[in-house]
Amino acid sequence: MPASIALSSLSWPTPDGRSLFDLDLSFGPERAGLVGRNGVGKTTLLRLIAGELRPQAGSIAVNGRVSILRQSIQVDPAETIASLFGATEALALLRHAETGEATAEELADADWTLEARMESALAQVGLDARPDMALATLSGGQATRARLAALVFAEPDFLLLDEPTNNLDREGRAAVIDLLGRWRGGAVVVSHDRELLETMDAIVELTSLGATRYGGNWSQYRKRRALELAAVARDLADAEKRVGEIDRKTQVVAERKARKDGAGQRKRAKGDMPRILMNAQKDRSEDSGGENARLAERRRSQALDAAASARERIEILQPFSILLPPTHLPAGKMVLSIDAASAGYTPEQPILRNLSFSITGPERVAVVGPNGSGKTTLLALVTGGLQPWSGSVRIFTDFAMFDQQVSLLDPSASIRDNFRRINPSSDENTCRAALARFMFRADAALQLVSALSGGQVLRAGLACVLGGPQPPPLLILDEPTNHLDIDSIEAVEAGLRAYDGALLVVSHDEAFLEAVGITRRLNLAELLS
Incomplete structure (x- = not known):
């Protein structure tokens, strides 16, 4: 019997008692990408399948062995x-x-191929490491690859992978993609890495409405989703049209009844109709009016429900797009200049040596290179967090730095208060309009930053910086897509596409770099070699 996973009426409660999802879903020996917004329950679903959590209701039937890769341990x-x-x-x-100290019994139990097989598994994920190396000496990306190698080594029927390419450089991402491309068992992969999702056999989207399976890879899923959005938009227009028609018909019926009732009252007032007949007509009129009102209300309620359902689907499917105030950065203006700069954290171990480069006008520059090549050190040098030992670093415009924690925001303050602090000249109406463009409408703008998800924090940071009356001419971003769901990444991309200033971006996410229109790449490994 082939390996399989079957979920039936599966539910799991949130801390406040709501049901996170109610799923009927199955997986076979395929590579399935599991996507959805942060907080919708993707990691929880993997842990339920792995048996680490017990469902509130429903059942999970697993035929075969599963191994799970967690985001962090x-x-x-x-x-x-x-x-x-x-x-x-x-x-x-x-x-x-x-x-030479082993006994005969120990020699008989020894697995002489073990070390070679372990090293082969490590090589499959592109990790050159010895099995006796301490985990604490590995970088985050190396540790992820080592854990993935151990899963493959165990030869499970299903791999359950939670963001397997997070914190990996280009080489590491390529190794994971290659490994999954050769994997012949089943795999359920939670990921926001669109390059990885392009290699999937199916995409399963988890939303507040449930789970929907799409055959094919990421590009095919996006095409289907665009068609769904167009269909739902038509459904919404039809439902809103029906509400209007029902309201108009109800008004016409009410006016006709009022005229008829008025005529009956005038006739009764003349006294030329027997009382028993007048009372019967009055009763029929009241019954007919009540039945018409109930029927109209029922139809109107159904149309409103259809419209609400369509709006909910549109909220899930609708891509994010915004308009931003211009920076008016001239094409020939010098934005940043680094001349023969050397820097590091200990004098004996310089990380950057004799580095020179510049940014002119609204260039969009990506800093690339393997983990450990000095990308984060370069950003610290540019933003003044690190001083050069030699050479010079000059920045000629205002700028904003977005690190992975978006530390420019005060976590103890609301989004609205952060906006007013960063843009002191903006009034309340300007503030609320700017935040609404980034989907923080009404009370959503009053949320504390500390209560937001990772994707919401970055979107809030962009809203506070780019939504002001005069955005800075230079944005500096350090791995902006780490730990974000795809909807949040696409929201960030939309904001950056609308921005007309210069960008300096550290990222391993090729899809993101392409989406924001990178015009030049600075490969530190090549420049410093």
């Missing part, structure tokens, strides 16, 4: 890569045998 200082493989004791036995 706490690392014990004593743990090694071999710990991930569950091979610590077996590896120690091999070391014992190599010294």
